[in-house]
Amino acid sequence: MPYINEEGGRLNNFASEPQVYKAEPPNARQKRNFIFLGILGATMVGALIFVAYYISSVS
Numbered sequence: 001m002p003y004i005n006e007e008g009g010r011l012n013n014f015a016s017e018p019q020v021y022k023a024e025p026p027n028a029r030q031k032r033n034f035i036f037l038g039i040l041g042a043t044m045v046g047a048l049i050f051v052a053y054y055i056s057s058v059s
Contacts, residue, residue: 004012026034 002014006012
């Protein structure tokens with residue numbers, strides 16, 4: 001670990017920094033998967049709302 005001696009003899013411990021890299025934009029396959037997962041998530045949320053509404057109206 002990188003220790004730095006400060007004034008007065010104190011040791012200061014810094015975390016090692018991760019390597020920085022440039023993110024790449026998603027390709028066509030990844031975009032298609034994002035759309036599919038978004039539709040699936042919206043469908044599940046809609047189904048949950050429907051079930052909650054149905055259960056609350058039955059009573």
